[in-house]
Amino acid sequence: MLQFTPKGILCVPGGFYIDPWKPVDLAVITHGHSDHARWGMKKYLCHHYTVPILKSRLGTDIAVQGIAYGEPVTINGVQVSLHPAGHIIGSAQVRMEYKGYVVVVSGDYKVQDDGLSDPLEILRCHEFVTESTFGLPIYNWQSVAAQHTQLQEWVAGNRANGKTSVFIGYSLGKAQRIMKALEGIAPIHVHYSIAVLNQAYESAGIQLPDYAIADLREDVKHLAQDIVILPPSLLDAQVTRKIPDMANAICSGWMQVRGARRWRSADAGFAISDHADWPGLLDTVKATGAEKVYVTHGQTAVFTKYLNEIGIAAEEVTTRFGEEEESVEPS
Amino acid sequence: MKTFATLINALDSTNKTNLKLEALMHFLAEAEEGDKMWLLALFTGKRPKRNVNTALMRQWAMEIAGIPEWLFLESYSSVGDLGETISLILPAPEQYTERSLSEWMQQIATLDKATEAEKKTFVTEAWRSLTHTERFIFNKLLGGSFRLGVSAQTLINALARYYNMEANAVTHSIMGDWQMDAVTFDELVQGAYTDTQLSKPYPFCLAYPLEKEPEELGPVQDWQVEYKWDGIRGQLIRRNDEVFIWSRGEELITEQFPEIKAALLQWPVNVVLDGELLVFKDGQVLNFSALQQRLNRKNISAKMLQELPVVCFVYDLLELDGKDLRNLPIKERRSMLEELLRQYAGGPLMLCHTIAAVDWEALKSIRQESRSVNSEGLMLKHKDSPYHTGRKKGDWWKWKIDPYTIDAVLIYAQKGSGRRSAYYTDYTFAVRKGDELVSIAKAYSGLTDKEIQEVNRYINQHAIEKFGPVRTVKPELVFEIAFEGISFSNRHKSGVALRFPRIARWRKDKTAAEIDDIEEIKKMIR
Ligand SMILES: [Zn+2]
Ligand SMILES: [Zn+2]
Numbered sequence: 001m002l003q004f005t006p007k008g009i010l011c012v013p014g015g016f017y018i019d020p021w022k023p024v025d026l027a028v029i030t031h032g033h034s035d036h037a038r039w040g041m042k043k044y045l046c047h048h049y050t051v052p053i054l055k056s057r058l059g060t061d062i063a064v065q066g067i068a069y070g071e072p073v074t075i076n077g078v079q080v081s082l083h084p085a086g087h088i089i090g091s092a093q094v095r096m097e098y099k100g101y102v103v104v105v106s107g108d109y110k111v112q113d114d115g116l117s118d119p120l121e122i123l124r125c126h127e128f129v130t131e132s133t134f135g136l137p138i139y140n141w142q143s144v145a146a147q148h149t150q151l152q153e154w155v156a157g158n159r160a161n162g163k164t165s166v167f168i169g170y171s172l173g174k175a176q177r178i179m180k181a182l183e184g185i186a187p188i189h190v191h192y193s194i195a196v197l198n199q200a201y202e203s204a205g206i207q208l209p210d211y212a213i214a215d216l217r218e219d220v221k222h223l224a225q226d227i228v229i230l231p232p233s234l235l236d237a238q239v240t241r242k243i244p245d246m247a248n249a250i251c252s253g254w255m256q257v258r259g260a261r262r263w264r265s266a267d268a269g270f271a272i273s274d275h276a277d278w279p280g281l282l283d284t285v286k287a288t289g290a291e292k293v294y295v296t297h298g299q300t301a302v303f304t305k306y307l308n309e310i311g312i313a314a315e316e317v318t319t320r321f322g323e324e325e326e327s328v329e330p331s
Numbered sequence: 332m333k334t335f336a337t338l339i340n341a342l343d344s345t346n347k348t349n350l351k352l353e354a355l356m357h358f359l360a361e362a363e364e365g366d367k368m369w370l371l372a373l374f375t376g377k378r379p380k381r382n383v384n385t386a387l388m389r390q391w392a393m394e395i396a397g398i399p400e401w402l403f404l405e406s407y408s409s410v411g412d413l414g415e416t417i418s419l420i421l422p423a424p425e426q427y428t429e430r431s432l433s434e435w436m437q438q439i440a441t442l443d444k445a446t447e448a449e450k451k452t453f454v455t456e457a458w459r460s461l462t463h464t465e466r467f468i469f470n471k472l473l474g475g476s477f478r479l480g481v482s483a484q485t486l487i488n489a490l491a492r493y494y495n496m497e498a499n500a501v502t503h504s505i506m507g508d509w510q511m512d513a514v515t516f517d518e519l520v521q522g523a524y525t526d527t528q529l530s531k532p533y534p535f536c537l538a539y540p541l542e543k544e545p546e547e548l549g550p551v552q553d554w555q556v557e558y559k560w561d562g563i564r565g566q567l568i569r570r571n572d573e574v575f576i577w578s579r580g581e582e583l584i585t586e587q588f589p590e591i592k593a594a595l596l597q598w599p600v601n602v603v604l605d606g607e608l609l610v611f612k613d614g615q616v617l618n619f620s621a622l623q624q625r626l627n628r629k630n631i632s633a634k635m636l637q638e639l640p641v642v643c644f645v646y647d648l649l650e651l652d653g654k655d656l657r658n659l660p661i662k663e664r665r666s667m668l669e670e671l672l673r674q675y676a677g678g679p680l681m682l683c684h685t686i687a688a689v690d691w692e693a694l695k696s697i698r699q700e701s702r703s704v705n706s707e708g709l710m711l712k713h714k715d716s717p718y719h720t721g722r723k724k725g726d727w728w729k730w731k732i733d734p735y736t737i738d739a740v741l742i743y744a745q746k747g748s749g750r751r752s753a754y755y756t757d758y759t760f761a762v763r764k765g766d767e768l769v770s771i772a773k774a775y776s777g778l779t780d781k782e783i784q785e786v787n788r789y790i791n792q793h794a795i796e797k798f799g800p801v802r803t804v805k806p807e808l809v810f811e812i813a814f815e816g817i818s819f820s821n822r823h824k825s826g827v828a829l830r831f832p833r834i835a836r837w838r839k840d841k842t843a844a845e846i847d848d849i850e851e852i853k854k855m856i857r
Binding site: 136137138139140142161236247256257258259261262266267268269302305306309 | 341343344345346347350353396398399401402405406409410411412415416419420422423467480780
């Protein structure tokens with residue numbers, strides 16, 4: 001039912017693509033990250049919550065239709081529905097059913113409930129397309145509660161030493177998780193690009209902690225000892241260095257490995273990710289009951305080999321996912 | 332071990348000296364006596380010997396995690412460190428047991444008499460009761476390969492600040508051959524045992540690379556000029572009929588240089604000298620590869636002593652008859668040194684000559700020619716300079732000759748280890764050999780983070796072949812490789828070995844057709 005083409009993943013009977021990277025007529029979009037939602041499609045179909053994100057990213061004039069989770073749409077005889085992927089707000093797995101055969105393209109997903117996006121729904125299917133960003137057994141996330149404690153303790157330590165806590169995290173998804181983890185600990189300031197996406201959360205009725213917009217081009221003395229959240233592009237920027245007595249932390253799954261923490265040379269690194277860890281990937285793939293699994297971006301070779309070894313037929317697929325998400329990490 | 336783990340985590344994560352210093356101060360205030368001792372012990376290389384085979388640890392970890400060996404190896408190649416890989420693939424701890432670092436160390440030390448089954452029980456139980464970071468530290472201690480992510484200077488500064496002492500004094504106190512059970516931490520740092528320690532070296536005085544025009548240094552006559560030798564910097568100590576030779580890496584290397592030891596023992600005075608250990612034969616200094624053959628050997632044969640005789644070019648006098656001379660200006664130390672060597676010289680202890688030049692112009696041409704005597708440039712020491720502790724800008728400069736460079740093409744890439752494990756950062760480069768390519772050097776450093784990410788993108792898109800962690804890359808990216816020396820070598824396919832190769836810059840303006848040919852490169856060898 002699926003064909004992996006140079007334009008993207010094609011649903012053959014439906015005639016539409018999922019997260020294509022070249023212009024097509026109809027693109028079903030799993031979520032708003034830039035490597036999954038690209039410019040130039042005649043029409044977009046995505047979850048309601050993803051609509052404002054697409055518009056702010058790709059322009060308000062795009063043709064986009066929003067649907068709810070579980071709301072079926074029929075396209076050329078294929079019944080299409082979106083289901084929560086737990087990755088970021090509005091992130092969805094695309095379920096396609098044609099003549100009783102079910103295929104699911106999961107986009108990016110995580111198993112942990114971050115309290116912000118709808119938790120991952122396990123879908124039984126014949127074929128499953130999975131990511132493999134953290135498809136190595138070294139990636140085992142701590143519980144969300146433990147992650148929150150880590151961040152809170154770090155901020156408290158910084159404040160005791162008179163330092164400003166600067167967090168670096170992807171503006172869509174990660175930034176909001178950091179905010180939530182630090183609610184009520186200290187005043188939170190976010191970069192403009194994050195504030196724009198916060199609105200997408202707020203318009204979906206999701207409560208975020210109070211925050212102010214930090215304009216780093218202006219005087220930044222008032223940020224002292226507070227919490228500042230910035231996108232990865234500002235990690236080494238001149239304006240960031242002006243923040244008084246700052247200690248900076250990167251929040252990303254890659255920070256699980258000591259080498260990556262040292263390599264990025266921030267002052268701290270926290271393994272907080274919006275992707276599934278190794279047990280998360282394995283459990284999900286098993287739970288779908290899929291007889292055929294396609295493995296996209298990340299540790300494709302390793303994860304494919306392992307699945308085949310444990311008796312799940314899997315195949316490596318080359319896509320262009322994961323390449324533009326950000327320089328610090330494929331978020 | 333929680334306090335220690337917090338320290339290690341903080342030291343690992345930041346590269347800001349002041350934050351490392353803060354973390355150390357915090358540890359000194361919080362940790363118990365025994366753990367502080369261990370910090371110093373580990374830092375000064377007093378590691379416990381390895382009591383558990385790492386292959387066994389790997390086996391046990393795979394068993395517990397339930398993963399096949401190839402998957403373990405993939406993980407290992409991505410992490411770059413065995414102890415850390417094991418700490419990460421194990422399931423989350425079931426319960427947490429707090430034991431101090433020294434308690435753990437004691438238990439590890441008793442393992443030498445344990446059976447394999449006992450070792451397994453001990454290790455796997457420890458794994459079950461420690462957090463990720465603590466597990467990692469435990470594994471490294473067990474494997475005898477623990478390293479702290481902090482420089483000697485920062486640790487010494489933290490101790491100095493904590494005890495309100497001079498850094499110099501702290502260094503003197505903690506270097507050397509102290510026994511853990513014989514001292515308390517406070518006594519050790521505060522130097523209670525200094526006098527009894529004959530072997531104690533002084534911290535080396537270091538020079539900065541000269542990055543400005545030498546004319547800015549004032550009249551050339553104010554400077555003591557020497558060749559900069561490419562050997563091993565050594566501090567030679569003779570006190571009360573004993574001789575100790577320390578390397579700059581704070582290692583005792585006395586036994587590796589028996590001829591130097593014997594010669595210094597002949598002297599009738601107690602001295603501490605600073606000089607360069609070099610292979611010197613038929614009136615010529617040989618290059619570093621000759622010296623390398625003399626290093627890290629259990630026994631130095633008579634044949635070796637004859638074929639590769641080592642001398643010390645002595646350039647400074649730090650102590651004479653128990654008197655610390657480091658605060659005298661070097662011109663005075665130098666004349667005392669010359670006098671000493673006039674009296675006792677002969678054999679392998681030789682005075683390192685100074686170079687007199689009328690002006691900087693004359694010195695520049697001498698520097699240009701320094702490769703002809705197998706030196707790597709010049710040292711400039713201000714005649715009024717004391718012997719500083721560590722590096723201080725302004726008094727001592729190293730004025731090296733420009734490195735050799737070649738243009739080569741990237742052919743293999745591998746993920747780095749340690750801090751670079753997330754990216755392909757270990758590169759192999761090739762040059763032309765007629766119509767073929769022949770690999771000539773591996774290099775790990777020299778690119779900016781941004782360039783590394785760009786190269787990584789290229790590698791991901793243009794890898795021709797995957798062989799384990801190695802990627803064969805389409806030979807298109809050209810880099811300028813700089814290096815310090817070149818010699819013939821049978822062990823390299825290209826027939827040459829480069830010394831200290833590194834990436835000077837990415838030549839985006841060049842294509843693979845423009846890289847150098849091996850025959851031309853061989854002409855650089857003298
Ligand atoms: Zn994503
Ligand atoms: Zn993705």
